[in-house]
Amino acid sequence: MTQHSAEGTRTKVKNLKTLNNTVLSWLKISIFLLALIPLTKLAINACTDNLGANPIEKITHVTGYWTLSFLLITLTVTPLRRLTGWSWLVRCRRMLGLFAFFYACLHFSTYLVLDQFFDWASIVKDIVKRPYITVGFPAFVLLIPLAITSNNRLIKLIGGKRWLTLHRLIYPIAIGGVIHFWWLVKKDITEPLTFALLLAVLLAIRLIYWGRTKWA
Template sequence: MQPSPKTIAALKAAVFALALVPLGELAAGALFFPDWLGANPGEFIDRATGRWTLRLLLITLCVTPLRAITGWNWLLRFRRMLGLFTFFYGVMHLSSYVTFRRVFDAEEIARDIVERPFMTVGFAALVLMIPLAATSTNAMVRRVGARRWQMLHRLVYLIAPLGVLHYWFMVKRDITQPAIYAAILAVLLGYRIVAGLAAAPSARKVSTGQTV
């Protein structure tokens, strides 16, 4: 099934709007409905943006398996947008921590990154997202080269576990949600490993001139 260009454009607009809903809710709470954000609005915003960073990252990783299972190649057109929204909410997550938790105290922020494991892995994950976001355009794909671009963007397979680990370290008591995210990530990465192993024999036969 191949949707028309108009349908693809409409779906992209819908996905774009849906990805902005969490931001809209936070903005509405901050400006008009402060009760939505609880007794500690800064902490609420910090945690909400972190959860949405991880959710969007996992949704982005769902695109390739869904495309392979359904045969809907057009799903790949949404991967870049979802990845950029992941980076956007990741930057918001760090910004809320810097603003509300540490009030721009650079010394405290640096100490947290070095001494607190959840900050170390979380900061590392966000730093690794930067080259992916910076090379997300078609022009950058051509400039970097398709093969090197693909290798670079495999960093997502390191970023995702770091993101889950960041959440796991941060939660003090109930680890139910981090465990759910970890299970989803394990399925997504496991699928890729199995698919890669299944494709390897065919790739070797093609490279040696054999066909099936």
């Protein structure tokens, strides 16, 4: 009896470990649509004049918030896969990473067009003089090569190992993104602190796994 139920659980876990392609496709479509919700909400609020008294500030904050959120979600994939053994999670990772880039692009264009309106002199000054932009701007720029190499053909061209090394850039990018948020907040650091703690946990898990494989 006990043996039987244990076997049953094992099959179920096995099922979750290996998702068939149809289910995975549906899952990906769902993630895609879910990931568009913040943008849709922003667009609806913009059309109905519901972005408050300072719409540009609101758009900047919302797109920045979701850039960081998607960066952290992307970084959750590997630890979660290791903990659960659900290998299919990796197949959703690329899309999540590209959504981080997508929201980062919206965030940067909001700054470039709506906030500064192509005032290049002022933008260069910001990058040099404002620490939160000094750290945020390169974090955005470094995302670009990662986004460009997020397709099978380029992975093959570069080679898996080098591709992996290149994509480790996500660590400094995420750290830079969180610092960027932390430094721009006037006083209430609750939100950047939450991002920082989550990121710290995600990086700590990696360190633990790394240590284990090294000294095993």
